[in-house]
Amino acid sequence: MSNSTIVLPIIFQFVAGTILLFFWRKISVQKVLSILFSTLGLGISVWLFLLVWEHGILVTQSGDWKAPFGISFVADIFGVTMVLLSSIAGLAVSIFSAGSMRRERLEFGFFPILHLLIMGLQGAFLTGDIFNLYVWFEVVIISSFVLLTLGGKKQQLEGALKYVSLNLLASSLFLIGIGFIYGLTGSLNMADVAIKLDSLQNRGLVSVTSGIFLVAFGIKSAIFPMYFWLPASYHTPPPAVSAIFAGLLTKLGIYAMLRTFTLMFGGDEFMGDIMVILAALTILSGGLGALLKQNMGKIFGYLIVCHIGFLIAGLGMYTELAIMGTVFYLIHDIIVKTNLFMVSGLILKINGTQDIRQLGGMYKNYPLLSLLMAIPLFSLVGIPPLSGFWAKIFLIQAGLDTKEYVLIGFIVLGSFLTLWVIARLWGEVFWKNSTDLPKKADGLYFPQMSKIDQWLMVFPIVLLSGISLYIGFGAENIILLSQRISLELMDPSGYIEAVLGLKTINP
Amino acid sequence: MEILLIIIIGLLHAGGLYMLLRRSMFKMIIGLILLGNGANLLIFLLGRLVKGNPPVIEDGMKVFSDIYADPVPQALVLTAIVIGFGLQSFAIILIKRVYKVLNTDDLDELNSTDEEI
Numbered sequence: 001m002s003n004s005t006i007v008l009p010i011i012f013q014f015v016a017g018t019i020l021l022f023f024w025r026k027i028s029v030q031k032v033l034s035i036l037f038s039t040l041g042l043g044i045s046v047w048l049f050l051l052v053w054e055h056g057i058l059v060t061q062s063g064d065w066k067a068p069f070g071i072s073f074v075a076d077i078f079g080v081t082m083v084l085l086s087s088i089a090g091l092a093v094s095i096f097s098a099g100s101m102r103r104e105r106l107e108f109g110f111f112p113i114l115h116l117l118i119m120g121l122q123g124a125f126l127t128g129d130i131f132n133l134y135v136w137f138e139v140v141i142i143s144s145f146v147l148l149t150l151g152g153k154k155q156q157l158e159g160a161l162k163y164v165s166l167n168l169l170a171s172s173l174f175l176i177g178i179g180f181i182y183g184l185t186g187s188l189n190m191a192d193v194a195i196k197l198d199s200l201q202n203r204g205l206v207s208v209t210s211g212i213f214l215v216a217f218g219i220k221s222a223i224f225p226m227y228f229w230l231p232a233s234y235h236t237p238p239p240a241v242s243a244i245f246a247g248l249l250t251k252l253g254i255y256a257m258l259r260t261f262t263l264m265f266g267g268d269e270f271m272g273d274i275m276v277i278l279a280a281l282t283i284l285s286g287g288l289g290a291l292l293k294q295n296m297g298k299i300f301g302y303l304i305v306c307h308i309g310f311l312i313a314g315l316g317m318y319t320e321l322a323i324m325g326t327v328f329y330l331i332h333d334i335i336v337k338t339n340l341f342m343v344s345g346l347i348l349k350i351n352g353t354q355d356i357r358q359l360g361g362m363y364k365n366y367p368l369l370s371l372l373m374a375i376p377l378f379s380l381v382g383i384p385p386l387s388g389f390w391a392k393i394f395l396i397q398a399g400l401d402t403k404e405y406v407l408i409g410f411i412v413l414g415s416f417l418t419l420w421v422i423a424r425l426w427g428e429v430f431w432k433n434s435t436d437l438p439k440k441a442d443g444l445y446f447p448q449m450s451k452i453d454q455w456l457m458v459f460p461i462v463l464l465s466g467i468s469l470y471i472g473f474g475a476e477n478i479i480l481l482s483q484r485i486s487l488e489l490m491d492p493s494g495y496i497e498a499v500l501g502l503k504t505i506n507p
Numbered sequence: 508m509e510i511l512l513i514i515i516i517g518l519l520h521a522g523g524l525y526m527l528l529r530r531s532m533f534k535m536i537i538g539l540i541l542l543g544n545g546a547n548l549l550i551f552l553l554g555r556l557v558k559g560n561p562p563v564i565e566d567g568m569k570v571f572s573d574i575y576a577d578p579v580p581q582a583l584v585l586t587a588i589v590i591g592f593g594l595q596s597f598a599i600i601l602i603k604r605v606y607k608v609l610n611t612d613d614l615d616e617l618n619s620t621d622e623e624i
Contacts, residue, residue, distance in 0.1 A: 138594065158609065158619060160601060161605050162620075171594070
């Protein structure tokens with residue numbers, strides 16, 4: 001079905017970013033406008049989600065060029081779910097940064113860039129063209145570079161150098177992969193490429209191309225041998241920025257992988273085996289890394305890597321149940337990881353440090369806030385019936401079906417390591433007796449902040465914790481959603497028909 | 508012509524990778540630029556080289572009757588060059604700032620974010 005309004009989220013975020021640019025250096029106006037725009041953007045995403053839920057896949061061809069020739073925008077249920085999640089994370093971060101970020105950081109265009117970042121993400125989730133996906137990737141990374149370096153502290157610059165150089169390398173590889181795709185099929189439209197790759201005789205070249213894509217997206221989503229930039233850079237910017245990075249940037253790589261490896265390189269067994277091995281190693285190295293570190297930002301950085309492993313595992317097993325588990329985990333992970341970094345930001349604001357050896361006494365001093373922070377932490381571990389639990393059940397079930405017993409072992413080990421890390425964190429930060437921390441003279445701590453700022457910091461955590469609880473307790477709805485997504489991903493003929501406007505693909 | 512381009516692409520990639528593996532920050536960015544250019548030439552080559560046949564349909568015809576140069580790879584390369592230019596200029600400014608703040612060009616000394624626990 002053709003419907004040109006599906007690009008509305010992208011255009012809206014672009015307009016929002018542009019309007020915010022006109023209020024350069026007027027921070028208080030920007031704060032109000034950004035929260036307003038994010039709320040409206042969330043509304044648009046919900047509307048688009050409901051539209052697609054009701055009518056199925058919606059397609060628009062830019063410039064009215066017919067499908068394989070122009071750039072297609074496709075809103076399938078997977079894409080709009082991601083758009084919805086990115087809007088939720090964007091709203092939470094916009095509110096949180098309005099409360100927590102220092103003025104000198106906000107002055108140089110934080111809010112406009114935040115909206116442009118969300119625009120890039122939503123563009124990537126809605127496009128149906130592989131080169132257009134590359135362009136949205138670049139929009140996302142250039143915005144993330146600016147957000148990462150804003151403020152220009154020594155640590156930030158160092159982390160940013162690693163982040164920037166590896167992302168540039170990944171982009172080059174992605175471009176090379178696109179070149180191969182174009183050389184093999186003469187098309188860039190993902191649906192059209194899918195048909196043409198299917199009928200190609202030279203399977204070796206297809207495998208090589210998919211390998212290049214695996215490396216390119218693997219760097220972006222931080223899977224095993226390519227994850228080192230993540231723990232080196234994610235803890236350096238302010239927690240509000242880390243929150244949006246943790247929630248959405250690595251997941252963009254996972255989205256691209258899910259899209260290309262189901263639609264274009266569907267069911268390549270060799271790649272599946274490689275992914276299963278990489279997933280196991282990613283889980284192990286992320287979990288062990290998190291166990292070693294003492295800085296909360298770094299611990300959470302390694303936990304991101306660990307849980308990327310779960311997502312890759314589902315894709316590697318490549319059954320309907322496994323993809324369903326991956327999608328469920330993706331939904332849960334975006335919300336929880338965004339929330340985790342905001343929690344670490346709140347703890348930083350209260351105590352002035354993120355070193356868990358020095359922290360302590362949170363539960364005694366702030367019992368209600370601690371209970372609130374317990375929700376994302378325990379959801380992450382997956383204590384039933386919280387949200388992480390359900391996804392792991394499906395992944396393990398899928399592992400039993402495909403007889404990947406070693407992988408199941410690693411998934412269980414990964415959950416156990418996460419539990420250990422969170423238990424250690426809980427003991428050190430919340431239960432241990434508090435120590436007298438040296439206070440920075442120029443620092444503004446949580447108790448001295450105005451009531452409005454305090455609420456601006458707490459409210460997004462409440463919001464995302466509420467959504468986490470809903471994912472856990474209302475799991476049947478999320479299961480329904482991820483089941484539908486996995487059905488559409490595993491059988492892309494509906495997607496291809498909708499994009500190319502064909503009636504039948506295979507007689 | 509193809510063989511010449513293939514050799515150039517190979518050289519660009521080899522040189523780019525070599526430069527990336529050096530310890531100097533400045534050489535690293537040169538390596539990234541070389542790799543980007545290699546990728547652009549690769550797209551250009553994979554779009555098939557055709558000489559002297561513009562993608563214009565002749566008068567009185569409805570479709571292409573002869574072989575024609577594909578305009579899509581050129582559009583792709585142009586887009587990729589523009590994007591690459593933006594990213595590379597950002598990276599160069601970043602490297603200048605890092606050099607000013609940390610006062611070193613040696614990548615081996617940029618490990619404070621990794622080493623501390």
